[in-house]
Amino acid sequence: MILTILDVVIAGLLLGGIYALIAVGLSLQYGVARVLNISHGEFIMIGAFGTWMLYKMVGINPLITLAMCGPVIFLIGFFLHRTLFRSLLNSSASWDIFEGRSLLASFGLLFIIQNIAILTWGADIKAYSYLSYGVNLAGAVFPANRLVTLLFAVIISVAFYLFLACTRLGKAIRAAAQDPRTAGLMGVNINKVLALCFGFGALMAGFAGGLLSMCYPITATMGMEYTIIAIIVVVLGGLGSIVGSFIGGFLLGIIGSIVTYIEPGLALVAYYVIFTVLLLARPTGILGK
Amino acid sequence: MDITTLTSKRSLVWWSIVLIIFMLLAFVPLYAPGYPVVLLSSILMYVIMTVSWVMFSGPTGYMSLAPAAFFGVGIYTSAIIGKTLPFPIVVGIGGLASFCLALLVGALTLRLRGIYFAIFTFGLVMLIAHFLLFWELHVTGTRGRFVMVMGYNTIYFYMLGVFLLLLITAYLIRHSKYGLALLSIGQEEDAAAHTGVNVTMVKVITFAISAFFMGAAGSVMATKWTYIDPFIAFNINFSFMPVLMAIFGGMGQLYGPVIGATIFTYLEEFLITRFAELYMLIFGTILVVAILYLPDGLVGLIQRLWKRISERKHVDT
Amino acid sequence: MSILEGKGVTKYFGGLAAVSNVDFNVEQGEAFGLIGPNGAGKTTLFNLISAALAPRSGTIRFKGRYITGLSPYRICRMGVARTFQIVKVFADMPVLNNVVLGAYFGMSPGMSSKDAVREATELLEFVGLSEVKEIPAKDLTLANQKRLEVARALATNPELLLLDEMMAGLNPTELAQAMELVARIRDKGITIIMIEHVMKAIMNVCERIMVLHHGAKIAEGTPQEIATSETVIKVYLGEKAHAGS
Numbered sequence: 001m002i003l004t005i006l007d008v009v010i011a012g013l014l015l016g017g018i019y020a021l022i023a024v025g026l027s028l029q030y031g032v033a034r035v036l037n038i039s040h041g042e043f044i045m046i047g048a049f050g051t052w053m054l055y056k057m058v059g060i061n062p063l064i065t066l067a068m069c070g071p072v073i074f075l076i077g078f079f080l081h082r083t084l085f086r087s088l089l090n091s092s093a094s095w096d097i098f099e100g101r102s103l104l105a106s107f108g109l110l111f112i113i114q115n116i117a118i119l120t121w122g123a124d125i126k127a128y129s130y131l132s133y134g135v136n137l138a139g140a141v142f143p144a145n146r147l148v149t150l151l152f153a154v155i156i157s158v159a160f161y162l163f164l165a166c167t168r169l170g171k172a173i174r175a176a177a178q179d180p181r182t183a184g185l186m187g188v189n190i191n192k193v194l195a196l197c198f199g200f201g202a203l204m205a206g207f208a209g210g211l212l213s214m215c216y217p218i219t220a221t222m223g224m225e226y227t228i229i230a231i232i233v234v235v236l237g238g239l240g241s242i243v244g245s246f247i248g249g250f251l252l253g254i255i256g257s258i259v260t261y262i263e264p265g266l267a268l269v270a271y272y273v274i275f276t277v278l279l280l281a282r283p284t285g286i287l288g289k
Numbered sequence: 290m291d292i293t294t295l296t297s298k299r300s301l302v303w304w305s306i307v308l309i310i311f312m313l314l315a316f317v318p319l320y321a322p323g324y325p326v327v328l329l330s331s332i333l334m335y336v337i338m339t340v341s342w343v344m345f346s347g348p349t350g351y352m353s354l355a356p357a358a359f360f361g362v363g364i365y366t367s368a369i370i371g372k373t374l375p376f377p378i379v380v381g382i383g384g385l386a387s388f389c390l391a392l393l394v395g396a397l398t399l400r401l402r403g404i405y406f407a408i409f410t411f412g413l414v415m416l417i418a419h420f421l422l423f424w425e426l427h428v429t430g431t432r433g434r435f436v437m438v439m440g441y442n443t444i445y446f447y448m449l450g451v452f453l454l455l456l457i458t459a460y461l462i463r464h465s466k467y468g469l470a471l472l473s474i475g476q477e478e479d480a481a482a483h484t485g486v487n488v489t490m491v492k493v494i495t496f497a498i499s500a501f502f503m504g505a506a507g508s509v510m511a512t513k514w515t516y517i518d519p520f521i522a523f524n525i526n527f528s529f530m531p532v533l534m535a536i537f538g539g540m541g542q543l544y545g546p547v548i549g550a551t552i553f554t555y556l557e558e559f560l561i562t563r564f565a566e567l568y569m570l571i572f573g574t575i576l577v578v579a580i581l582y583l584p585d586g587l588v589g590l591i592q593r594l595w596k597r598i599s600e601r602k603h604v605d606t
Numbered sequence: 607m608s609i610l611e612g613k614g615v616t617k618y619f620g621g622l623a624a625v626s627n628v629d630f631n632v633e634q635g636e637a638f639g640l641i642g643p644n645g646a647g648k649t650t651l652f653n654l655i656s657a658a659l660a661p662r663s664g665t666i667r668f669k670g671r672y673i674t675g676l677s678p679y680r681i682c683r684m685g686v687a688r689t690f691q692i693v694k695v696f697a698d699m700p701v702l703n704n705v706v707l708g709a710y711f712g713m714s715p716g717m718s719s720k721d722a723v724r725e726a727t728e729l730l731e732f733v734g735l736s737e738v739k740e741i742p743a744k745d746l747t748l749a750n751q752k753r754l755e756v757a758r759a760l761a762t763n764p765e766l767l768l769l770d771e772m773m774a775g776l777n778p779t780e781l782a783q784a785m786e787l788v789a790r791i792r793d794k795g796i797t798i799i800m801i802e803h804v805m806k807a808i809m810n811v812c813e814r815i816m817v818l819h820h821g822a823k824i825a826e827g828t829p830q831e832i833a834t835s836e837t838v839i840k841v842y843l844g845e846k847a848h849a850g851s
Contacts, residue, residue: 485712
């Protein structure tokens with residue numbers, strides 16, 4: 001009995017690691033740049049396919065190809081913000097209007113990116129095998145790749161948190177998240193910071209996708225489900241709170257694992273039930289502002 | 290309701306034009322049978338979706354990404370009860386089911402900021418698809434359903450009927466005090482509430498009414514697909530297209546969405562045959578460009594050009 | 607007779623008390639002033655009365671009925687109307703329609719369309735905006751937008767009108783016109799509570815004044831009493847007295 005609970009919890013943590021990573025990414029994009037990027041999942045997908053493609057082409061460790069994809073995806077996100085979203089920002093009369101327009105623009109991006117992916121890699125399912133041998137943990141067997149995924153998800157998240165807390169750029173980002181105008185007045189290059197945050201958010205998504213590709217099969221349409229999960233975690237953890245998104249990710253992962261253990265196939269439905277309850281009771285989330 | 294507005298000269302002219310167009314459309318199966326009827330049905334489907342979407346999201350600024358959910362509910366209603374009940378009732382129930390779903394979603398999310406509404410409606414499509422999949426696998430033991438077949442002329446006439454009903458409803462709302470209330474909510478929601486408008490009720494009911502027509506359209510069009518499953522019926526594309534058509538066409542007037550829907554249905558038919566792998570890319574790009582450079586849509590652009598031309602004329606004389 | 611009564615009204619934002627245990631009592635027909643330095647909690651108090659915000663604790667009664675916990679639209683229909691510190695007119699709507707909305711929805715039951723338009727036209731004349739009734743509200747001057755807000759509020763047939771810094775940003779001519787408008791509103795029998803920084807207006811118009819500071823009530827009385835109260839002078843009027851009023 002205890003063993004089963006432990007299995008479920010560990011499986012939940014493994015799932016949660018990915019959720020935390022993608023939620024932190026989205027939280028950066030929405031919390032700071034105020035873009036609710038519903039094409040977030042597509043960046044996950046690109047990270048997954050990029051890692052897969054390089055692994056197939058070059059044959060080296062996917063963790064390395066993941067690191068190779070990262071900067072590319074970061075740059076894509078960075079430039080998307082510099083061009084598209086900055087343009088929207090400059091032509092919007094208020095933050096609310098900007099949020100609405102950028103939401104719709106990211107809706108368009110969703111289809112653009114997905115279509116490009118299908119053109120490049122085709123619409124069928126791809127998979128590869130990496131570290132798929134089992135590891136014995138607390139009496140149950142877990143694939144090594146998923147443990148590595150969890151490890152890296154945590155490392156990346158913690159590294160980023162330290163970056164935010166300790167470096168000058170990190171502090172600038174936090175200032176911009178609190179109050180963009182004042183931060184701008186105090187000498188922070190707001191435009192650069194917002195674009196950087198958007199890029200970092202895309203980077204997180206890309207990393208998550210790469211990690212996912214090591215464990216699961218991937219398709220060009222895999223993104224949307226993760227976008228929805230990321231959104232739910234961000235609301236759960238509090239819109240705008242990065243730490244909240246991190247914790248929320250693991251929380252939701254554990255819940256998902258429990259639900260899957262009881263009744264597989266209902267995980268997304270369960271997430272939505274939680275989402276609904278949150279909206280009813282406390283829309284500002286656990287750590288929301 | 291304002292009797293004077295309804296019978297004013299301008300609206301009489303407007304309604305006469307609409308009546309003439311409907312008469313022409315009603316006789317299409319006679320003088321252009323076959324493909325034109327099928328194409329017009331598709332155009333009508335998107336017109337209904339887009340006009341319904343604009344009816345709520347236009348004045349209030351609350352971006353709903355749920356049209357696909359309501360359309361899908363209509364499709365599934367048709368599939369489930371289509372063989373046992375007369376068609377008009379099926380369409381009505383399809384609309385009603387969507388209406389009820391929208392009431393639920395609206396009551397839940399329209400009390401909160403617009404962003405929660407947008408993201409809840411975005412995920413709704415996938416949620417329902419997943420739930421139905423689970424239901425079909427575990428409860429009913431089927432995967433997908435077969436829909437009864439209807440002649441394409443029948444489909445066409447039902448779509449015309451739904452569209453006429455929609456136009457009348459949209460017009461009446463727009464020119465009533467509720468149209469004014471919707472606009473005020475979109476511009477200054479707090480002030481509207483303090484001026485006595487029950488903002489939540491107005492939003493939820495209008496949202497539900499718009500969903501009714503999307504559901505009805507789904508119920509009628511369902512008979513085009515002979516076989517459906519949760520992912521065919523609940524496809525995010527059906528949320529994307531109305532948004533694209535509305536933004537491109539223009540959300541201020543009722544004819545903006547009609548123009549946008551007509552253009553893009555043609556475009557979609559054309560692109561699917563020639564560039565099937567590219568058309569979502571093209572449409573996505575058009576949406577982004579329209580958001581950036583066509584804030585009032587095509588109609589707004591034409592209106593601005595017209596104004597500039599007539600101002601130029603005044604200066605010259 | 608008391609038209610508005612508040613007991614122990616408190617509101618916290620995070621750890622900060624924006625309004626702290628405030629009691630107040632406004633008599634029907636009077637002009638009641640609400641003053642205090644910036645951030646004293648005046649607009650927050652208005653928001654608590656009109657139900658834009660819910661209080662942490664305390665009760666508010668309008669004509670003897672508890673209104674804490676009701677929605678803004680209900681309180682409006684009961685007879686409480688307000689204007690806003692930062693003007694919130696419906697920018698893209700014609701001036702007339704701004705007021706018509708109030709006539710349509712501000713009372714229960716609301717008016718018919720013909721009556722609403724007639725009522726709105728009369729009110730626009732009352733506030734002096736008849737000339738501009740067709741143009742979009744965003745094209746009005748600030749002073750006119752403030753008058754539009756007043757007309758819109760009056761369209762809901764209020765017994766109590768909350769005016770939030772109606773005089774701010776007005777030049778001397780506009781100021782005189784605004785004060786004269788307030789007098790005419792009072793002649794209609796409407797009770798007024800006004801938040802103001804323009805001392806001349808408050809002192810000349812109001813019968814009683816309440817002073818807030820850091821969310822708490824520090825003084826209450828006639829203009830004479832307030833002007834000579836040491837507590838108030840120290841906290842607030844001191845700076846103003848030097849600046850000249």
